[in-house]
Amino acid sequence: MRIRQMGFSSRLKAHKNLLTLETLRFIAEFLKDGNAKQAAFRSGIPETYAARQGQWLKKHPIVQASLEVELDPRERLKLDKALNEIDRQMQICKEILNIQDI
Template sequence: MRIRQVGFSSRLKAHRKILTLETLKFIVEFLKDRDARMAALRSGVPENYASRQGAWLKKHAIVLAALEADVDEREQLKLEKALAEIEKQMDICKEILNLQDF
C-alpha cells in the first residue's frame, strides 16, 4: 500500500481556512486604520517584509471574510481584549513547555 504525501500546494490550500494567531493579529491591526503595511508591522512582521506580507494577507481568504463583517468600535475592543488574552495564554504555555526563547 502506498501512502500519498500531501504536497506543498495542498497544504497552502488547507491553510486558507485556518485562523492562525498571526493572521488574527493582522486582522485586528488592519481594522484600526486599514493600512496593510502598518498592520503587518504592528502584528510582528519584520520591516523588510511588512509591505509584501501585508499585501498578501489582505488578499488571504480568511482575512477577506473577516473584513466583510461589520465590526463596530465595541466589537473592535472585544477583539483586542480577546487577542491580549490569547497572547497571555500563549505565554503561559511557552513557560510551561520551557519555550520562552521561541
C-alpha cells in the same frame, strides 16, 4: 536535493481555510487604520517582510471575509481583549515549556 518554494497561488490555496494567530492579529491591526504594511508590522511580522506579507494576507479568503463584517467600537474592543488574552495564555504556555525565546 533542492526544495522548491511554493508559488503565491499554491500558498494561498494551501492556507485558505487556516486561521493562524498571526492572521488574526493582522485582521485586528488592519481594522485600526487600513494599512496592510503597518498592520503586518504591528502584528509581529518583521519590517523587512511586512509590506509583502501584508499584501498577501489581504488576499487571504479568511481575511477578506472578516473585513466585510462591520464591527462597532465595542466589538473591536472585545476582539482586542480576546487577542490580549490569547497572548497571555501563549506566554503561560511558553513559561511552562521553558521556550521563552522562541
